[in-house]
Amino acid sequence: MSEKRNQVSRRQFLNYTLTGVGGFMAAGMLAPMVRFAIDPVLKTSAQSDMVAVADLSEISDEPTRIDWTIDQVDGWYESEVPKSAWVYKDENDDIIALSPVCKHLGCFVNWQGDESHPDQFYCPCHDGRYYKSGVNVPNTPPEEPLDEFEVRIDGQTLYLGQTKPHREA
Amino acid sequence: MQWNNKDLEQYIDEKVIEYVDTLLIPLMPISLKNDKNLIKRAFQAELLSIFGNELERQFKGRMFLMPIYHYLSTADKQLEVTRLNEWVEDALTNPFKHVLFLTLDSDWKKVEAQLQGEVLWFPSMQSGDLQSDETKGMVKDQISQLTDLIKTYW
Known part of the structure; x- marks a missing residue:
């Protein structure tokens, strides 16, 4: 019995315990730091803002109006806000989604x-006018191109997010 | 433009005021009488505000949407005509060019000639589910016809 008791000496026992406790403390401090460091990787890449609005087969090179709604919490109440976009494929087969809101007065x-200006937004x-690219026609009231929606394509589904200024603005 | 803080701050800009020349006044009958029309009136009230908001969304830079004008459905239409004409006169001096009344109440058709604005009356559903795809599709369709109609007044 006494031999067995001596297999772990007082010094060893203290060493093990202190290393163990110290290890836990170090892990406790490091874990949140590591979590912070790799946080951008774990972010869901703002997917929550993107809404599936249409199937790619519905999109042609002719602008199509697409309507959808998003839930918006507005301080006082939560509401369903209607959204709209003009969507088409450009000559490189990229999807362009333009905001329909005129940059003049909305x-x-x-x-x-x-009718006298086909191939333009009116x-x-x-009487503000925009070319198909969304750029405003000079000498009409609007002074900026139409805003664009963030576009993401997942398989055959088109997702739209927030509006941002036109790439040529 | 709507009758709220944010839009009015944009509206009071002199450059903006001259572009907003159309006033849209929704007319909505109200009665608390518990008859078979009670639910219908509430349903049409919701529908009317959807139409008002949607038209304003499309014509934000040219149309001012007034808060809804309520009246008792039993009220004497002659009195209401007098009141509404005061509204029109006030609008025309301040300085709107077109005053449009938006309503689902066909009674206004009968007194249309006495009103100094244009009555946009249109028939619509009596009841139903506002969230259903069917209703949404129909409302969308009616709104596109209304926007075409409004453009003819400009």
Whole structure:
């Protein structure tokens, strides 16, 4: 019995315990630091803001109006906010999603809304016009190109996110 | 433009004011009488505000959406016509060019000639589920027809 008791000496026992406790403390400090360091990798790449709005087969090289709704919490109440976009494929087969909100005073523009200017977006309020790319036609009221939506494609589904200024703005 | 803080801050800019020349006043009948029309009136009230908001969203830079004008469905239409004409006169001096009344109440069709604005009356559903795809599709379709109609007044 006494031999067995001496297999772990007092010094060894203290060494093991201190290393063990110290190890736990070090891990406790390091774990959050590691978590912070790799945090950007674990982020869900802002996917939560992106909404599936259409199937790719619905998109052609002709701008199509797409409507969807998002939930918005607005301080006082939560509401479903309607959203719209003009979506088409450009000559490189990239998806372009333009905001329909005129940069003049915020009316909705329509593709080919004016018969005398086919292949342009037209704002019925004050005759603002935009080329298909979304760039404003000079000498019409708007002074900036239409905003663009963030676009993401997953398989055959088109996701749209927030609006951002036009790439040529 | 809507009657709220954010839009009015944009509206009071002199350059913006001159572009907003159309006033849209939704007309909504109210009655608490517990008859078979009670639910219908509430349903149409919701529908009317959807139409108002959606039209304003499309024509934000040219159309001002007034808060909804409520009246008792039993009220004397002649009195209401007098009141609404005061609204129109106030709007025309401040300085709107077009005043449009948006309503689902067909009674306004009968007194249309006495009103100094245009009555946009349209028939719509009496009841149903506002969230269903069917209703949404129909509302969307009616709104696109209404926007075409409004453009003809400009």
